[in-house]
Amino acid sequence: EAQVTQNPRYLITVTGKKLTVTCSQNMNHEYMSWYRQDPGLGLRQIYYSMNVEVTDKGDVPEGYKVSRKEKRNFPLILESPSPNQTSLYFCASSRTSVYNEQFFGPGTRLTVL
Amino acid sequence: KQEVTQIPAALSVPEGENLVLNCSFTDSAIYNLQWFRQDPGKGLTSLLLIQSSQREQTSGRLNASLDKSSGRSTLYIAASQPGDSATYLCAVRRVEYGGSQGNLIFGKGTKLSVKP
Numbered sequence: 001e002a003q004v005t006q007n008p009r010y011l012i013t014v015t016g017k018k019l020t021v022t023c024s025q026n027m028n029h030e031y032m033s034w035y036r037q038d039p040g041l042g043l044r045q046i047y048y049s050m051n052v053e054v055t056d057k058g059d060v061p062e063g064y065k066v067s068r069k070e071k072r073n074f075p076l077i078l079e080s081p082s083p084n085q086t087s088l089y090f091c092a093s094s095r096t097s098v099y100n101e102q103f104f105g106p107g108t109r110l111t112v113l
Numbered sequence: 114k115q116e117v118t119q120i121p122a123a124l125s126v127p128e129g130e131n132l133v134l135n136c137s138f139t140d141s142a143i144y145n146l147q148w149f150r151q152d153p154g155k156g157l158t159s160l161l162l163i164q165s166s167q168r169e170q171t172s173g174r175l176n177a178s179l180d181k182s183s184g185r186s187t188l189y190i191a192a193s194q195p196g197d198s199a200t201y202l203c204a205v206r207r208v209e210y211g212g213s214q215g216n217l218i219f220g221k222g223t224k225l226s227v228k229p
Contacts (some may be wrong), residue, residue, distance in 0.1 A: 035217075042202075042219045042221040042222070043217075048216070058216055090157065092157075092217075099164055101162040102147065102217060104149070104156045104159075106156040
């Protein structure tokens, strides 16, 4: 089944403790992206990647890192999480053309205490 | 700056009713517009994708239209069912220059409740 998977689905952590949220897709998509969803603010893009070893900032990149060493994986790294990063995070992927639809993962709910 | 607005924020209808959800955007420089459905605690499911050169797309009971010049899209749901209850999001893929991919810019969604 074609899908985008994220792990973990739920995570509670404390301020400053480094964490990684994994994202993997099995559709051989070149483009991958991370979004966060917050009440009243909607979904906003954090980082995106057009292909292996090619990443760029989205609209709200501060406090996050990403890497793209393999085509199928695009982990989101929080080096020193803070409470304002408490949010619902989504990974998405699509073929590289801007004309292709994006497919989203199930989401990761992160709470930073 | 591209802004996407969805009105109403919430909508409650009786089962069987036909309904229209609205989406407007401020900048017509878009590649396409995508409608999603989000169930509580779940991810986003893509419903329809309309390219900027298209006027509408249909899938089953869903029909989405796009008027790029006026910055509007509508999602028409025919013969609504309780299973249609969810939050519906529209997103535009904005045109960007300098070789970068266009980001998806989302509206805040319309929460639909279909009563049996």
